Amino acid sequence: MEEKSLDMVMVPLGLLLLATYHPWLLFTIARDPKRTVIGLNAQARERWVRAMMTDTTQNGVLAVQTLRNNIMASTVLATTAITLTSVTSVFVRLTTTTASASLFLYGNKSPAAYTIKYFTISLCFILAFLCNVQSIRYYAHASFLVTTGEAGGAPADYVARSLNRGSFFWSLGLRAFYLSFTLFLWIFGPIPMLASSVAMCCLFFFLDTTTEFFHVSATVKEVGVTEEV
Template sequence: MLQVEPKDRGLSLTTINSTISASTFLATTSLALSSLIGTLLADSSHQKLFKNSLIYGNTSSYINSIKYITLLICFLVAFGSFLQCVRSFVHACFLISMPNAVIPMSYAQKAVIRGSACWSIGLRAIYYATVLLLWIFGPIPMFAGCLIMVLVLHLLDTNVTPLHQFEEDNKSCNVVTEIN
């Protein structure tokens, strides 16, 4: 049960609220970029831009439309993921800040884990959209971007430090037992 004093919940609520703010910003940015890409798809005069000699590969309007549509899908997935992240974290804040309620800790824990998973999916969609953005300039920049992205994500996602094995604090267990 969430048997913590209200003053001790402040740090967790502040952390979750910061993530909500960041998710809202990234969702708004993803939606704005999706709107921009939709506008570019609807405008037929932008095709002259891709006749530049610096762009390698196929520059036909069909291929360019495919590039824009895949980029649009990526930003829409990021938008949806960040919205779900906000939804889950708002639910977690609600559960954590309930006064005088007996709520199982697993409910708040599930909401935080779900929100974190949506946050991760949204960020991955933006990473993938960055590589797809390089595809507009040709296959060589996209390949270089893919290699760099794989290296960066490998460095960020590998954990060589073993996780700390947390043990229950006997004092806090006694307090929770006495309250129940």
């Protein structure tokens, strides 16, 4: 296989692995939420909202401080994303063709290939910035609603939905950072990019599933039933 053809085969294969994993994750969240960390945390946030809204006089400050911490986390990621976008654009303008052609790169070394690589990395950072901005929007909206209480006219389900949307956008922004790392390795060739895609799918499966947690829970329940018998 020619050296330039590696990018045409390995890069789409790596992106296909990541694109196949996430529909499976969405299907699992919709079908069995407790099997995933995202679905389990969404249910926990719904219970937390109901607990906070039962007595806003005592829990209002705690709820606002918790949401403020989430807003700060989203703000840090949004600032980091837009900063890296600016740094990448400056680096593209300053880097010449001769400096870009590295001897350690095994793959397509054309200027057009470098332009595509840096453009996709910048696109990931912009996507991460937009997702985190939306996350801040929903968190700020939820911080107003959670302090009104159920008697204030805002149902707990609506507040929980706003809070979960903020968390979902935060997760999307974080995954855009993960994808940018894989695309960054593409600068050094399609082989590191494909290896990173495989490793990233394994890492996502480890971080997204709760199989071990429920295995331990089932074991505890079995022990409890045995003791009762």
